[in-house]
Each structure stands twice: as C-alpha cells, then as structure tokens.
Amino acid sequence: MKLSREKKAAMDQYALEIIDKQYDNIPQYISEVFKVDRSTAFRCISRLLQENRIIREKRGRYTLVKEKWDYVLDRGKGDLNSDIGAFEHYLLSHIQSFPQNVVQIWSYVFSEMINNVMDHSGSETAIVSIRQDCLKTKVFIIDQGVGIFEKIKAYFGFSSVEESIEELFKGKLTTDKENHSGEGIYFSSRLMDSFAIISSGKIFTCNHFDEEEILNLKKEHDVPGTCVYMNLANNSAKTAKEIFDHFSDEEGGFIRTMIPMKNMFDSAPVSRSQAKRLSHRFEEFKEVILDFEGIDWIGQGFADQLFRVFVNAHPEIKILPENMNAEVRKMVQHVKN
Numbered sequence: 001m002k003l004s005r006e007k008k009a010a011m012d013q014y015a016l017e018i019i020d021k022q023y024d025n026i027p028q029y030i031s032e033v034f035k036v037d038r039s040t041a042f043r044c045i046s047r048l049l050q051e052n053r054i055i056r057e058k059r060g061r062y063t064l065v066k067e068k069w070d071y072v073l074d075r076g077k078g079d080l081n082s083d084i085g086a087f088e089h090y091l092l093s094h095i096q097s098f099p100q101n102v103v104q105i106w107s108y109v110f111s112e113m114i115n116n117v118m119d120h121s122g123s124e125t126a127i128v129s130i131r132q133d134c135l136k137t138k139v140f141i142i143d144q145g146v147g148i149f150e151k152i153k154a155y156f157g158f159s160s161v162e163e164s165i166e167e168l169f170k171g172k173l174t175t176d177k178e179n180h181s182g183e184g185i186y187f188s189s190r191l192m193d194s195f196a197i198i199s200s201g202k203i204f205t206c207n208h209f210d211e212e213e214i215l216n217l218k219k220e221h222d223v224p225g226t227c228v229y230m231n232l233a234n235n236s237a238k239t240a241k242e243i244f245d246h247f248s249d250e251e252g253g254f255i256r257t258m259i260p261m262k263n264m265f266d267s268a269p270v271s272r273s274q275a276k277r278l279s280h281r282f283e284e285f286k287e288v289i290l291d292f293e294g295i296d297w298i299g300q301g302f303a304d305q306l307f308r309v310f311v312n313a314h315p316e317i318k319i320l321p322e323n324m325n326a327e328v329r330k331m332v333q334h335v336k337n
Contacts, residue, residue, distance in 0.1 A: 003036075003040070008047075012048060014030065014033060016053065016135055017135065019062045019063065019064060020135055022063075024060060026062060028041070030044055045062070049062075052065055053133075064133040066132070067132050068129070068132070069094065069129075070130075071090050071128045071129075072127055073114075074124070075124045076124065079126075080126060083118060086114045087107055087111050090128050091130065092107075094132060095234075098235070099235060101238070101240070102233075102236050104240050105192075106137075108187075108191065110139065116148070116228075117141065121226060123144045123145035123225055126142065126143045127141070127143075128140070128141055135235075136231055136232065138231045140227060140230075141227070141230075142223055142226070142227045144225040145225045145226060146225070148197060149161035149164040149165060149200045149202055149204075151175060152168070161200045161202055165202060165204045166277060167281065168185055168204050169204075169206070169260070169263070170186075170281055170282075171254065172186070172281070183254055186257070189204075190247075191240060192231060193232050195207065195228075195230055195231070196228075198217055198218055198227040198229070199226040199227070201218070201222055203217060206263060207263075208293070249286075254285075255285055255286040256285060256288075257285050257289065258288075258290075259290055259291065261292050261294075262292075262294030268295060268297050268298055269295075270301065271301050272301045275301070275310070279305075279306060282317055282319075283314060287317070287320060288318070288319050289322060290319065290320065290322070292322065293323035295324075296327065297327045298328055298331055300331060303334070307336055308336060
C-alpha cells in the first residue's frame with residue numbers, strides 16, 4: 001500500500017507527538033489511528049530514526065532527539081546593548097528554518113525579554129539556554145539582578161510580591177513609563193505555548209494551572225534574580241497579529257485584558273479585599289475577561305464587590321466572566337439580583 005506524502009507527514013507528526021508524551025507501543029497507536037498495518041507503522045518509526053528525529057532508548061521505547069545551546073551575555077562586552085542584536089546573534093540561527101510566523105513570534109518575545117534584562121534588571125550578565133527538538137523550542141533567559149517581582153513591589157509600594165504578580169496578569173504595568181508601555185510580558189505570555197517567570201520563590205504564568213509543572217519549574221529554575229521560561233511549537237499556526245488583535249480595538253489600542261483566576265488565587269477568592277486588589281487598574285481597560293476555569297466557588301463578599309459594587313461604579317467597563325461552573329454562576333447571579 002503506497003501512502004501519499006500528506007499521510008506520511010501526518011503519521012510522522014503523530015508519532016513524534018506521542019513519543020514526546022512517552023507513550024509505549026508506538027506502532028500499535030499508529031496502526032489504529034491511521035488504519036495501516038504494523039509493517040507500515042514500523043516503517044514510519046524507521047524513517048524517523050534514519051532522519052535522526054528520534055532515538056531508541058530500549059526495545060519499544062523512543063525519545064525525541066534533543067539539542068541544547070547555552071550562552072552567557074556580558075553587559076561589559078556589549079552583549080546587552082541591543083535586544084534585536086541579541087536575538088539575531090543567539091537565537092535566530094536555531095529557528096530561521098521555521099515558518100515565518102514562528103520566527104516573528106520569537107523575534108518579538110525574545111527581544112522583549114532581553115530588553116527587560118537590559119533596562120530593568122541591573123544584572124551584569126544574562127544566561128540564554130536553548131533546548132530544542134523537532135517539535136518545540138524552549139528558551140530560558142536568566143539574570144542575576146534585583147528580581148522582577150521585587151522591583152515592581154518596591155516601585156509601586158506593594159505590600160508583597162504576590163501583588164506584583166497580580167498586576168502583571170492585567171498588563172500595562174511598567175516601572176519606566178517614559179520608555180516602556182508595560183505590554184511586553186502580557187503579550188509575550190499569550191504568544192508562547194508556555195510562558196513563566198520565576199523570581200523571589202514565586203512564579204507568574206498564564207498557562208492552564210498544572211501544579212506539578214509549576215513546582216518543577218520553581219524547583220529547577222528558582223535562582224537569584226529572574227528566570228524567564230518560553231516554549232513554542234516549531235510549526236505553530238498562531239500569529240502575532242491574531243494575538244494582538246484579540247486584545248486590541250480597530251485602532252490598535254490595548255483595550256481588553258484576560259485574567260486566569262486560578263493562576264492568580266491559590267484558593268477560592270472570598271473577600272472584598274481580594275476583589276478590590278483584583279479590580280485595581282481595571283479602569284485602564286474597556287473590557288476585562290475573567291477566566292474562572294478551575295475555580296470551584298467564590299465568596300459572597302468577593303462576588304458582591306466585583307460584580308455589583310465595581311460594576312455600578314464603572315458602568316463603562318465590561319466585566320466578562322467565562323468558564324464559570326454552576327456554583328460560581330449562582331453566586332454571581334445572586335449578587336447581581
């Protein structure tokens with residue numbers, strides 16, 4: 001049975017994805033999903049081995065071939081004089097064969113994060129670590145500066161680094177308004193498949209809450225200063241334009257923000273003070289999307305302050321809750337009525 005080029009490519013991609021997820025008995029999955037015999041499935045595995053995209057760990061177990069590169073950027077040597085220069089010198093050669101939309105995303109995000117090191121960290125060095133396989137590219141940028149959450153806390157006079165993280169979720173937050181818009185971290189975190197900032201023993205991430213993954217990131221990369229973790233599929237279909245457009249109006253203004261509630265609150269939010277902290281700076285936006293996925297319930301005081309008191313005081317701002325379960329929806333309706 002002769003397979004089309006498209007079907008071969010689809011089989012290869014599927015095989016790589018389930019190998020990355022550490023499935024056993026890969027040929028059986030290929031056979032069942034693509035309705036091919038076992039010999040065809042084994043030829044798929046052989047092809048990936050010959051192309052050096054996977055290696056055999058032991059009988060029936062494979063893993064993706066991984067490459068890694070580590071660079072030390074020294075401010076004194078001029079390595080931190082240009083964010084786009086750093087992108088072109090350290091990352092571009094490893095991703096330039098990818099689709100143009102992926103290159104554009106990496107250009108924006110990497111440059112923004114290097115610029116933060118340049119302008120905000122006070123660190124004399126930065127480490128850029130790149131980890132890559134045929135499916136995805138991961139980049140870590142690590143500095144030894146003051147620490148992003150501590151710097152935001154000191155600048156705005158917050159009582160804790162947790163407040164710094166809460167404000168980062170909203171966007172438009174910067175300690176240098178003359179030179180920065182405060183949009184870099186917000187949009188970078190949405191452009192990547194996975195994005196996290198680890199500093200001061202805390203973590204900022206907008207990705208779906210995965211406690212084990214977050215604990216591993218904190219354990220492995222909680223260093224003095226700040227560590228930024230970025231992960232993007234090499235063949236991602238997303239574009240920078242669609243992400244920017246989602247949060248902007250027709251004139252390109254950043255008018256809409258989205259807050260993953262589970263990532264902001266360790267437990268169910270219950271108090272008015274939590275709602276007041278949450279709604280701080282909401283007036284900078286026209287629409288605020290609150291994603292309640294993973295939140296089982298909310299307290300009456302929290303709901304009343306947010307969905308009645310704040311809404312009545314700011315009728316020009318749309319509060320748009322989504323992914324509410326029955327209990328959360330019931331409480332919201334209760335305070336509205």
